[in-house]
Amino acid sequence: MKAEQKFMMIFRFTPNFKYQPTEAEMVQMQEQWGGFIGNIAIQEKLISTYQLGFEGKQIAADLSVSEGILISENKTLGGNMVVKANSLEEATTMAKDCPILKMGGTVEIRTITPMGN
Known part of the structure; x- marks a missing residue:
């Protein structure tokens, strides 16, 4: 059996x-997210998850700083989750239950490559 790998789910939506x-509606959304995250945690596949706020700054290559978050193609990052799975396909199957999909958002699943030692 192939060793489990780490994958990141990246959640995007149109604010x-x-x-x-x-x-x-807020209670319902929290329950849906709690169920989604809880189901992955029960399987002992959850490593971490974070919801992103709407306050931020952006630094450009020329070191100029602008206020606000990046909204590209009318979408922004809402958060991420790192999970353990045996394959990209297994991580993709887990992501199909994500509540952000019901809001018209998307989930991108990516392999994780450690940086440095």
Whole structure:
């Protein structure tokens, strides 16, 4: 059997700054994310997960700094999750249950290569 590898799921979505979800919608989203993350954790496949906020800065190659987060093709990063899986296909299957897909968002699954020692 092939040794488990680490994969990162990158969550992207189109932000809608004009719409504020209701309290009930927020609870429902939290429950969906909790179920998704919990299911992976129960399988002992979860390494880490992070939700990104909307406050940030960007540094360009010329060292100039701009306020705000990057929105490209009307999408921004919402967070990431690092999981263990036996293959890219297994990690992709796990990602298909991600709640961001129900919001019209996307999940990109990437291999992870350690940097340095």
